[in-house]
Amino acid sequence: MKNKYVVGALLLVLGLLIAFGPQSIFPVCEFNPEKPMKCNWMGKAELGVGLVIAVIGVLQMVMDHAKVRQGLSMAAVLLGVLVPLLPLKLIGVCMNVHMRCVTLTRPALIMLGVLTVLVGGLSAFALNKVEK
Amino acid sequence: MQEKALSTHRLSLLNLQRKPFRTWALIAVVAVLSFVLFGGSVMTMSMENGIAGLEDRLGADIVVVPEGYDQDFEGVMIQGEPLYFFMDKAVLEQVRSCEAVEVASPQFYLASLNAECCGSSVPIIGFEPETDFTVQPWIVEQYSKGLKHGEIIVGDDIIAEEDGTVLFFGKNYKIASRLQRTGSGVDVSCYATMDTIADLYVDAKEKGAYFMEGVTYENSISSVMVKVKEGYTLNQALVQIRKATEGKVEIVQTQSMINSVGGSLGGVLSYLYVIAGVFWVLALILLTIVFSVTANERKKEFALFRILGATRKRLSSLILTEAFYISLGGALLGIGLAAMIVFPFSTYIGDQMGIPYLLPDMGQILLILLGSLVLSAIVGPLASAHSAHKISQAETYHTMREGE
Amino acid sequence: MVLEVKGLCKEYMRGSQPFYAVDHVDFSMDKGDFVSIIGRSGSGKSTMLNLIAGLLDPTEGTVTISGQCLSGLDDEALSAVRNTVLGYVPQGQTILSNLNVLDNVRLPFYFSKREGTSTARAMELLEQVGIGHLAESLPKELSGGELRRVSIARALMCSHELLVLDEPTGDLDPETTAEIMELLKSIAEQGTAVLMVTHELDTTTYGNRTYVMDRGRLTPSKIAL
Numbered sequence: 088m089k090n091k092y093v094v095g096a097l098l099l100v101l102g103l104l105i106a107f108g109p110q111s112i113f114p115v116c117e118f119n120p121e122k123p124m125k126c127n128w129m130g131k132a133e134l135g136v137g138l139v140i141a142v143i144g145v146l147q148m149v150m151d152h153a154k155v156r157q158g159l160s161m162a163a164v165l166l167g168v169l170v171p172l173l174p175l176k177l178i179g180v181c182m183n184v185h186m187r188c189v190t191l192t193r194p195a196l197i198m199l200g201v202l203t204v205l206v207g208g209l210s211a212f213a214l215n216k217v218e219k
Numbered sequence: 220m221q222e223k224a225l226s227t228h229r230l231s232l233l234n235l236q237r238k239p240f241r242t243w244a245l246i247a248v249v250a251v252l253s254f255v256l257f258g259g260s261v262m263t264m265s266m267e268n269g270i271a272g273l274e275d276r277l278g279a280d281i282v283v284v285p286e287g288y289d290q291d292f293e294g295v296m297i298q299g300e301p302l303y304f305f306m307d308k309a310v311l312e313q314v315r316s317c318e319a320v321e322v323a324s325p326q327f328y329l330a331s332l333n334a335e336c337c338g339s340s341v342p343i344i345g346f347e348p349e350t351d352f353t354v355q356p357w358i359v360e361q362y363s364k365g366l367k368h369g370e371i372i373v374g375d376d377i378i379a380e381e382d383g384t385v386l387f388f389g390k391n392y393k394i395a396s397r398l399q400r401t402g403s404g405v406d407v408s409c410y411a412t413m414d415t416i417a418d419l420y421v422d423a424k425e426k427g428a429y430f431m432e433g434v435t436y437e438n439s440i441s442s443v444m445v446k447v448k449e450g451y452t453l454n455q456a457l458v459q460i461r462k463a464t465e466g467k468v469e470i471v472q473t474q475s476m477i478n479s480v481g482g483s484l485g486g487v488l489s490y491l492y493v494i495a496g497v498f499w500v501l502a503l504i505l506l507t508i509v510f511s512v513t514a515n516e517r518k519k520e521f522a523l524f525r526i527l528g529a530t531r532k533r534l535s536s537l538i539l540t541e542a543f544y545i546s547l548g549g550a551l552l553g554i555g556l557a558a559m560i561v562f563p564f565s566t567y568i569g570d571q572m573g574i575p576y577l578l579p580d581m582g583q584i585l586l587i588l589l590g591s592l593v594l595s596a597i598v599g600p601l602a603s604a605h606s607a608h609k610i611s612q613a614e615t616y617h618t619m620r621e622g623e
Numbered sequence: 624m625v626l627e628v629k630g631l632c633k634e635y636m637r638g639s640q641p642f643y644a645v646d647h648v649d650f651s652m653d654k655g656d657f658v659s660i661i662g663r664s665g666s667g668k669s670t671m672l673n674l675i676a677g678l679l680d681p682t683e684g685t686v687t688i689s690g691q692c693l694s695g696l697d698d699e700a701l702s703a704v705r706n707t708v709l710g711y712v713p714q715g716q717t718i719l720s721n722l723n724v725l726d727n728v729r730l731p732f733y734f735s736k737r738e739g740t741s742t743a744r745a746m747e748l749l750e751q752v753g754i755g756h757l758a759e760s761l762p763k764e765l766s767g768g769e770l771r772r773v774s775i776a777r778a779l780m781c782s783h784e785l786l787v788l789d790e791p792t793g794d795l796d797p798e799t800t801a802e803i804m805e806l807l808k809s810i811a812e813q814g815t816a817v818l819m820v821t822h823e824l825d826t827t828t829y830g831n832r833t834y835v836m837d838r839g840r841l842t843p844s845k846i847a848l
Contacts, residue, residue: 183339184376185299185407185570194563222742225726225733237721523717526676527777528706528734531698614679 091147091156094210098144098163101203105170105196106137113195115188116181126188129178133170133196140166140203153214160211167203170196227533231541238513242545245509245599249549250556252502253595258557259491260587261579262568266488269402269575270481273297274473276401278353279444280453282471283314283460289469292442293476297575299374299404301330301340305439310464314443317459319451324350327416328441331387331409332428341377342408343387344441345416353444354410360397368414370395374406385409388422402569402577480574499594506602510542514606521610531611538607539600546599550592624690625785625816626652626675631684633670633839644670646839647684652785652818657811659827660820661844662836668820669714671836672789675818676711677701689784706735710778710815714789718762718770718777724749725758727773731780741780748776752806768799775806779815786810788819792826804829 109115109130118127143163150156174180174196180188223229235242277296284292285306294300305327314323327345346354348366358372362383366372370393377385377394384391392415400406411419417436447456453472460470514521521534529537561568562578569576579587633645644667652658662668673679675686677693686693689708693701705711718727725745732741749755752772757765765773771791778786791807792800800823808829811817819830827833833844 182378183341183407184378184566186339187567190567190570191564194567197563198559222740224741225722225730233721519717520719523713523719524734525702526678526705526711526713527731528702528704528781530702530734533702533734 090210090213091150094156094160094206095144095146095148097206098147098203099141100144101199101206102137102139102141102144104137105140105199105203106134108137108195108199109133109192113187113191115192116186124181124188125178126174126180126186126192129173129180129188130192132173132178136166136169136173140170147210157211157214160207160214163207164204164211167200167207170200170203172200227536227540230537231544234541235544241509241513245506245545246549246552248502248505249546249595249598250553252498252598253550253553253591254557255498255553256495256594257554257587257591258561259495260591261557261561261584263488263491264579264583264587265402265565265569265576266484266572266574268577268579269569270477270484272401272577273403273480273575274477276353276357276403276405277473277477278356278446279473280447281445281456281460282473283310283443283445283464284441284469284471286467286469289471289476292469292471293480295328295342295344295404295408296476297404297480298573299342299376299407301342303328303330303342303441305434305441306468308438308440310468311440311443313463314445314460317456317463319448319456319459320445321448322350322352322444322446324352324444325413325440326442326444327413327436327439329416329419329423330428332426342404343371343416343419344408344410345413346410348412351444352446354398357398358396359399361395362397363393363395366395366412368412369393369418370411371415372396372398372410374398374408375400376406377409387419388426388428390418390422400577401575403575484574499598502598503602506542506546506598507605510538510603511606511609514538514603514610518610518613521613534611535607538603538610542599542603543596544599547596549599550595553595554588554591624651625654625656625688626818627685627687628675629685629687631671631674631686632682633667633674633679634682643667643839645674645681648839648841650834650841652816654784654816655811655814656832657808657817657830658819659830659833660818660836660841661822661824661827661833662820663822666836667839668836669789671841672711672787672818672820676709676787677704703735706731706781708782708784710780710782710786712771712774712778712786712788712791714793716767716770716794718765718773720762722762723758724754724760724762724765724773727762728776728780731777731782735781745776745780748779749773751779751810752776766799767795768802771795771799771803772806775803775810779810783815786815786817788817790821791819792821792823800826 104112115126115130116124140163143159143166147156147159150159174193180193183189273296282292285304288304291302291304294302311323311325314320324347329343329345330340331343332340348355354372363370371385373379373385373394375398379385379394380391382391384393392411398405420436445456445460447453457470457472524534565576565578628648628650631645631648632643634641635644646667648671660668670679674681677686677696688704691704691708693704696704719730722730725742728745728748729741746755746758749758752775754769754772757769762770762773775786788807792803795803804826807817807819817830819826821827827844834841835844
């Protein structure tokens with residue numbers, strides 16, 4: 088069962104990127120205490136979502152029962168949907184299309200979200216086959 | 220159970236599966252190639268598009284700006300920097316008095332406040348609708364008829380409030396129309412008639428926005444866009460304008476401004492083509508080596524196919540098909556990855572480059588896609604052609620012996 | 624007449640000296656014949672088999688299989704003969720490791736344009752050679768004797784008129800050798816002409832004729848059977 092380590096590690100990495108990327112690699116706009124912007128809150132929300140995805144990744148590696156791992160994979164899919172939804176709809180980013188939260192953070196989060204959905208979905212699908 | 224025919228296609232796939240490491244390594248080589256080809260081409264095209272768009276959009280042959288502000292003017296036009304500069308309005312009449320000038324249209328530059336519209340400061344440009352030839356021709360979406368007092372025209376990147384307005388200096392202004400996308404600074408600019416600008420100027424002063432001492436709306440302008448009359452050369456016009464304005468202004472030739480932006484581009488572009496070419500040749504050489512080594516390893520297998528009744532043609536097609544699958548897989552992977560970067564991050568890339576950057580239209584993108592796909596997918600069959608020929612011509616009796 | 628070999632020669636140059644690897648060989652086989660050819664290594668046995676299979680061009684002479692003369696056939700036609708008339712079991716291990724046993728047997732079916740399916744025929748052959756239960760196994764799970772049975776089944780897949788084997792028991796233990804020879808005998812009894820090249824004298828007892836190959840020349844064996 089090498090698969091569970093591959094899926095777990097992938098989710099762990101994706102989760103950490105989603106959690107800390109908006110603060111480091113593809114940062115949201117600088118936080119200004121006098122004038123906090125939407126993207127700042129959005130980044131904080133992704134921190135939470137990303138960490139949960141990362142923990143799911145760890146649990147994937149620890150758990151042995153196929154059905155449990157399938158459930159975890161499904162949870163990852165749902166959270167993966169949430170990742171792009173935060174900057175797109177639920178919270179949003181800054182208005183100026185040339186600010187880096189729009190040009191960099193948002194597309195990066197959309198990509199990471201899609202990848203999370205793919206990894207979780209493929210894993211859930213594969214585990215379904217194992218059971219049958 | 221559904222029986223699967225052992226076609227050339229399936230035998231190739233089974234053989235690729237047997238050596239997963241080799242297969243993925245080769246796919247990766249081709250993927251790098253197609254990534255460079257597709258990503259590089261899209262970026263190149265975007266830059267060329269951006270420059271061409273800027274050229275069309277500037278429209279004016281000559282732009283007159285205050286002395287020492289030619290760089291700032293470039294900043295407004297290309298990067299959309301919220302800069303402002305003023306000169307005496309008399310310049311407009313001086314320019315208009317020149318025989319070589321067909322049209323001269325004034326513009327007046329302001330900058331919005333950081334916290335209002337658009338999350339950051341953007342240029343607000345006043346123009347004269349009667350003489351204007353650089354703004355209105357580019358309107359693509361019309362929301363209300365004409366441009367009334369208190370309405371503005373916005374660049375493509377300006378996001379409206381929910382009620383279709385934008386906020387400047389504490390007041391909402393209705394968006395009358397939207398301009399075509401250029402990939403340059405024009406996209407983040409807002410345009411209004413001179414009397415709307417007059418209101419804005421007053422509000423701005425009230426809000427404490429400090430523009431420039433001694434500048435009043437009535438006696439100042441920022442730039443004059445000039446179209447040269449037919450029958451006169453650009454140089455004649457330049458000389459006349461310089462004389463008329465007594466050298467107290469900066470005269471920008473838009474063509475040379477574009478050339479200076481595009482000039483640096485030429486270097487980048489030829490670089491990109493050379494890199495793409497080098498990658499192509501490298502991939503071809505690498506694959507040729509690997510295929511000829513593996514063909515040697517598999518001599519015995521191919522001899523067996525011959526013994527079982529496969530024709531020479533069949534052997535060639537087995538080798539070519541396998542190579543084709545590798546390069547097709549690599550091509551799709553590389554193009555997919557490149558697409559995941561060049562499209563979502565296109566604004567970021569454009570901003571980082573600091574030159575006008577406009578993605579090609581769908582048709583052009585499809586052409587680039589097709590070109591990159593063909594160039595990458597052809598590498599496999601080309602690289603294996605020699606091995607395929609050699610194996611199919613080999614005497615089975617001898618290859619069987621050698622394989623032992 | 625299934626196989627007719629007339630004045631078959633293969634000349635090679637050794638240095639500047641020409642020599643015959645196969646020297647004017649004549650013989651023929653009928654349905655159900657089981658012919659063994661023995662000889663030392665280098666006596667020209669393998670060369671002769673390759674000439675018969677159309678894998679080598681003879682210097683002189685002709686090979687006629689089921690009424691079809693191989694001389695002058697182009698690659699396509701020769702390949703068709705190998706695929707449809709003549710089953711060839713090469714020396715050594717020749718089972719493809721990336722295909723399962725069943726697919727290995729089915730393989731020749733797809734080297735000519737054919738209608739229909741191959742699995743039923745392949746299963747029938749695997750049953751006949753006694754390893755029907757191993758159809759889905761991978762070659763690495765099989766013993767040497769079992770692998771040899773697979774290659775015999777594969778050779779018979781599309782061609783059951785003439786079966787040619789090059790040292791079919793060369794690398795097998797005596798017990799397995801006996802089993803394979805019994806199998807070949809039963810195949811011959813069902814009407815397939817079997818031509819076997821070997822250097823193991825004991826195996827010739829299964830055939831109904833034996834030839835000796837020595838320095839390219841083929842002579843009927845003087846050993847009484």
